[in-house]
Amino acid sequence: MKEKLKHYRLNQKEYDKICEVLGRPPQGIEWALFSALWSEHCSYKSSKNHLRKFAYRNSSVVDGEGENAGVVDIGYGEKIAFKMESHNHPSFIEPFQGAATGVGGILRDIFTMGARPIALADYLCFGEPQAPRMKSLVKGVVSGISSYGNCVGVPTITGQTEFHSSYNNNILVNAMAVGLITEGQTMARSKAMGPGNWVVYVGAKTGKDGVHGASMASESFDENNDAKKPNVQIGDPFYEKLLIESCLEVLNENLVVAMQDMGAAGLTSSSFEMAARGEVGLDIQLDQVPLRDSSMNPEEILLSESQERMLLICEPSKFPRLQEVFHRWGLDAQKIGEVTKGPQIKLHWKNEILTDIDPRLIVDQAPRYDREFKVWPKSSQAKSENQSEIKKRKNKNLSEQLKLNSQSIELGSKNWIYRQYDQRVGVRTIKDASQAVGFLRMPSDRALAITLGCRPSVMRLDAWLGGLDAVFFPALQMAVKGATALAVTDCLNFGNPEKIEIMSEFVAAVEGIAEASKALDAPVVSGNVSFYNETQGQNITSTPSTGLIGIRHEVDNIPDDFFTQLGCAVYWVRCPFVTGFHSLKGNEKKDNYFTGAIDSGRCAEWIKSLAHLVSQSNIISSRAVGQGGLLETLRRMTLGGIGFEVQSSDLLNMDLTKATQECFYESIFAIEPSLKSKFEKKLQQLQPQSEVEFSLIGWTVPERFKWGTEVDISIDEIKMFHNNSWSQNLELK
Amino acid sequence: MRIGVVRFPGTNCDADVFQMVENSSHEPVWLWHQDRFDVKSVDSVIIPGGFSYGDYLRCGALASRSAVMKSVSEFAEQGRPVLGICNGFQILCESGLLPGVLLRNESVKFIDDWVELSVENGNEYFAKKIPVKKRFCLPIAHGEGRYFAPPEELKKIQDKGQVWLSYVKNPNGSLKDIAGLMNEKKNVFGLMPHPERAMQSWMGGTDGGLFL
Amino acid sequence: MKWGVKIMPRDALLDSQGRAVENLLKENHFQLEQCRVGRYVEISTTQASEDKAREEIQKMTQFVLYNPLIEIFSIERLDK
């Protein structure tokens, strides 16, 4: 018995609950069903109670509770479906396939909704470059994403990459996909409906790959990772491309009643969820499932996570036409069962009924855990650094600091990554991955903004603050480009939830994200939880990554990330509602401190009005000040080839630390000199007079970066360091 | 002009090219890979980029043996204009309509970037609005764009003025910096860069607008 | 010494590449049953001993040449 529980990754209490739900002990195949559907990955048993905190909605959210992805109506007949998902465990075991199938999976969540995928974004956290296997992990993950995304023809337009020792044995690979539903296109649902309708299997044949993947993702790592290899799935982007085209075609011809991809726990979760949502039953002939390997048994068929497969419900009369469309695209469509009044799901295997069970017993009765956590103090936090240490830094040579920044893997160029991604296929890309915010042109001639959030360095400082920041910072990045954040998706990567410290950080971060998104009126519409990111007892930095979409009403003249014109006035604008400090490297807790509190309501107002201001002004270049502070941000802005010279006496007198980053939310704008005074007037209107904090700090100049007498470096030199940082740190050419 | 746009399974720049044709005030029509077409029904043919047949075997190899390519060959033999972009260029080489072949990039990595190009030899069909030797910019996005032809062939290509476009700074190890090529009769063209991705200022460039 | 490493997709996996080639060949009226597409790597080594060299080739194969998840490999000596 113990063996059996272990094999199916269930504990005694869960077993007792199964017996209670069924009124008898589970038999045969039922073990596998409960194992898969009650895994953390499928049931969200540790997180569900807290995810309710994301309940905030506004009128733009299209009702789609429990659907595959969140859908937001952005007006003009356009809807956006988007979601983010993790593929951490498989990517650590087998980086290329793990990352590739992560992309494939999240794309299926999008086109299942009837949306055409139009963009991808990737959030990657790696360990230190010298950690074992790290170079090949970086290489494998990036080429996995690149080969899959490029081949399916969906551009990867933005991303974020972090490096920290806490990811040495547990990297994070999160991918976001964004889809567009235009006027007249049909949105699909995953509710099975209409007794008598057919259950149709489409796509690649079922193989043994990925059996038990869902329950694997719900476990910590141990030394036996190699033994888990057979659990990793293999992807084929060419097949996926055919699926996208054919599925969108059958949807638009109104040939399907419901559609669902086969993701984690494969056929099991897709069929059970479709039935449970539609409150119907299903009769499924497992022996009709197309197989690659005829020796597969029913349990393997049910749990296989073979990629590029979909389950559809269609009216029998429409089946011939449906089959014709799939055939045209070189795919098979196979009837494997029927919808019944239910509520039972019956699984048949060659004249034998394997199980006859009410799906709601499994899906809705899944265990919920109220994991223990501590209530987080949500005020001024972590300030472990003493003032004398800050003073010491003042004496550091600014020139030297600039070079150090350029050479570091954290702050150096990421173009080794995104040059491998097709960023333009689909011809919607306005701003590609070389810019902090990705922009796509919508058919309505507006610009859709896409950014990822969560700065692990802030999470290491404070989980609640980190949660707020995971929404506010990307929203600020959008605002400085004149875009307003509309909605949020998340991917909550945490360690072991059975540990109270981890669970406490989880709850704090969730509350932070919920509060910030509500304050911005940008609801959290979809998401994903990845627990057990722990290897041999070491947890990762809690990393609640986020993806934001936003809108800018104009496609043209989006401010650039880089200085592009000489003689521009450069302004430094600060949000007065958050003060704090976070170090240049921001890697160690002791280097960080944060004082004061965030007033999230006012902060959100400030960000929103900034977005408005930018969309109304003729700003040439802009950036949110991020890691590395003001100095670093200005350095980056010069990478386009135009230099900068400090001219503010205030700034020259400030010590490095303060001038580096004393405020969490600040930004830089470069504007034509002729529009200077107009811009200042607008800035003053931004907030009640007393609270505006902005200053003219300098001008754009040719070819050099000058900061008082201390710094005078040529842009070419900065660029050289910046572009070489990757090959130097990772020895990847 | 009626312009046929060829679609293979795995083509992913099809809609992009369709749109480019429309925006250039021509009339696009789809040509499906399994169907042959009446060569009189279109005035020119474009083969868009992507990963036809998943780039299986060699890029362009499977597509070049498909039914629609038989008609494209017939069309080309009549001296009528055919343009292959990216994977379309690879397909034209594989089908023998253009000499040589496109190999894996020198770096063995996919490259997405903007590149500077120049017109080496003009022609009467595509990009004729760009004067010879004039420099312009287009995006590239390919893993296999390194042009190769054996020495004798290469010499012939150069002697006959078949080099159409060249890279100002070679991104992929292409022989003689070749970015675009035409056949001897100057009616079949292939190029690795994507003109359809540089049609409007918001795309980052407008030089692609000079192609049709 | 010259070695060859043949790497083929596992039988249990769908070899979509092989399938596509097979379909194309059949459409063009070639007579065949099935087709699978794999890779072939030729390596020349300098070791004196054949056993050592074979072992080295084996290690290289496992290091980077093949993916045990989806492929099987076999090694052969080519210059004998």
Add this chain to the structure above:
Amino acid sequence: MKWGVKIMPRDALLDSQGRAVENLLKENHFQLEQCRVGRYVEISTTQASEDKAREEIQKMTQFVLYNPLIEIFSIERLDK
């Protein structure tokens, strides 16, 4: 009957993948001189006569499996 078609790049210049693998192996201290990456295609046929079958395989190879500009091929019978 089961056949194998081995398709290799004509020379190193054409084989950037082979060179990349070679460098990677050398960086990781493997002992080798040179490495080339090609393809291997396994085909099973139904013909009765071996000669006929071999001819058919040859034709398929020339039809699509190899590109004479950059590759050379060799055919072997596998199930004998």
